[in-house]
Amino acid sequence: MELTGRKKQILKVVTERYIAAAEPVGSKFIAQAMGGAVSSATIRNELADLTELGYLEQPHTSAGRIPSPKGYRLYVNELMERKAISDQEAEEINAALHGKMKELDNMVAQAGQMVSSIAGYPAYSVAAGKGSVTVRRYDLLPVDESSFIAVVMTDGSRVKSQLLHSQIPVTPEELPALANLLNSHFTGIGAEEMGQKLMGLASQLGAELFMPLSLAIEYASGVIESSAQNHVYAAGQTRILAQPEFQDLSKANELMALLTDRKDNLPVLDENTPMQILIGPENVNEALRDASVVVASYDIGDNMRGLIGVVGPTRMDYAAVAARLSYFAESLTKMFGKNHQLPPKEDDIS
């Protein structure tokens, strides 16, 4: 059953007022906010309907109304004005983005920090590979008779390297052969398969080759495993403590724990969805039942995408957060589209 226009308008007023003031909204205020066209008594009738329909809630009998999750959902879907951000805000975001960003990990972490400060709520940030990661290329560089550097390039052109120490000496002459072996047999496959192939080679190779080979493969497995498990960065966690709904320590505690110790449980976004808003109980995670999350994705290129989420009370300013977050995500996509690793120095992100 579709709500009447007036009911929707009332719901909108209630929601926006409650978002702004964090206090239950009474009929008198609503009547006034709607221009005094109808009396507060009329509003009360409408409020009773809206409450019965589940869009509003009453903290107690003699209090005003606050939106229920269902009410917020309707607000977000239909009532909220998808306001574009102001020029000034855009300017701020651009300025922040033009600050130097270095490695990918670093950028992802920094993006989270920026969003947190832009949105005024805690934020989290992940870079996720769209598929599984494999090694595309190996290089081995001689260091001394027992050490060499392994350089591993994975899908997405990310390069990792480490100094490895072999118990058995490795001559610089052997390294190219080893690298060949690695490049011909150990590219494009997963970590387990690597282990199996390595086992298969154990009998065919002498220890003086097998030892450094297994070191390199152990390292490579570690690299692809650690890039498979997406590191989640969180920032601005303490901002929730400023929200009146989290003055209650136990609630704040749960959320803080999620945002610091159990970051992996933060909601992710279906692929191909640019942005999603999860309101209160729509969240699967227990700790988020009294909170809302706005999460957006951006393209990093190289088959990777980034995810940025904002966590706040259900009474979050959805319109503002959604506008800023989506602008930010779009800016990031543009930035990565232009050049792979470095931010543009010019001013023409728009």
Add this chain to the structure above:
Amino acid sequence: MELTGRKKQILKVVTERYIAAAEPVGSKFIAQAMGGAVSSATIRNELADLTELGYLEQPHTSAGRIPSPKGYRLYVNELMERKAISDQEAEEINAALHGKMKELDNMVAQAGQMVSSIAGYPAYSVAAGKGSVTVRRYDLLPVDESSFIAVVMTDGSRVKSQLLHSQIPVTPEELPALANLLNSHFTGIGAEEMGQKLMGLASQLGAELFMPLSLAIEYASGVIESSAQNHVYAAGQTRILAQPEFQDLSKANELMALLTDRKDNLPVLDENTPMQILIGPENVNEALRDASVVVASYDIGDNMRGLIGVVGPTRMDYAAVAARLSYFAESLTKMFGKNHQLPPKEDDIS
């Protein structure tokens, strides 16, 4: 003026009781805890003295006593029993340490997490170079006509690498020459000096060499700068919320902010000091005035040292935390002493 033995004993009882129960300690309890040898009235006289001397405080007239920072200090310096940790605890710590640890950054972060769970308080962890970091060696690996991989090894045998894209094509033949140039002129120096030398070469080199060279140097500068700024990892921040002294949101907020957003301000340790305890106002940092920090260092080798700190209320269990933390730090030092990058698989850490 040196305290009498009995006064010290009383201070010890008060401190330990307060640490355990988080409630002011009364004269009756103390008399009982001391075996009933003296009456509570006698204790009251002693308490009045200790209060006047500044070792104890009274939240209000009719409450028991709690230790002042000065009292804690005396307790930590003289009264606390430096108990060795139990075999079971040692076992737990060893078990945790034998879990797989991968890269250095990762290890440092993990160490912080372990300590937090061992101590039951938030913890932080840093790896600090003892001097400034410089590049020791460069390698350049061809990828395609406009891209190559730069591999940079710094003091401490840490290896970093990244794919670089040059606007101007670079032929694979040019790379060894470039690498030579880098290795002969751009090792062992700081980032600013690199910049200057690069400027000096600008006129002597053609653009087809200068372009990739400057890319590599920009990257190298970034590497040494980012290893100079020590990344601080924090874990278990939410544990402070369980402490009764931080039920007050505003205090908790300050500390949380320090432990999440301003981690760089956490106290560090003078070189050559194995462990330090900072009690309440002994902390320079405002946010730590009502908290205490126990911080210990360990040797990573390669001219690096690690730092691990535990943050808790002034009413922290100093004896337990200090014992566990120092055992942990010593274990780490031993672990790194044995082999540079990987934890021992054997069981003979002891």
Add this chain to the structure above:
DNA sequence: CTTTAGCACTCCTTTGCCTCGAGTGCTAAA
């Protein structure tokens, strides 16, 4: 000189009670 029993006193905490006010829901009339 030190220790101790006794006791008045202080001050926090809890509890109950009261009032106040915001806001509702219902009724009856417009």
Add this chain to the structure above:
DNA sequence: TTTAGCACTCGAGGCAAAGGAGTGCTAAAG
């Protein structure tokens, strides 16, 4: 369908009383 009117509900805040833990002081005992 809207509105004025009104009784009613319920939380917030203030206040006083009761309860209790613990002190500080005094005077006597060791």
